Amino acid sequence: MSRGKSQTPLLRLEAEQEQAAVALLKAFLDERFELALGSFEVQELLDLFAQEIAPHYYNKAIFDVQAHLQDRFASIESDLWALEKS
Secondary structure, eight states: OOGGGSOOOSSOOOHHHHHHHHHHHHHHHHHHHOOOOOHHHHHHHHHHIIIIIHHHHHHHHHHHHHHHHHHHHHHHHHHHHHHOOO
């Protein structure tokens, strides 16, 4: 995969967060799989995750928040109905 052909991820980290993620991935790959990759290769791996995997987590989080808010609004509505005077 050529770095020039990759799409810009929809979700971007701050520069410091991205550098920390690259360092974390490099260390993990080296320790766990004895795979010593350079920063450019690990950056491509991180970009792949950002493009292809992170949006699924993001969408799941949005769905979970929507469900939670629907429950809360239903509870608030029920509480308001209980306060209503006849």
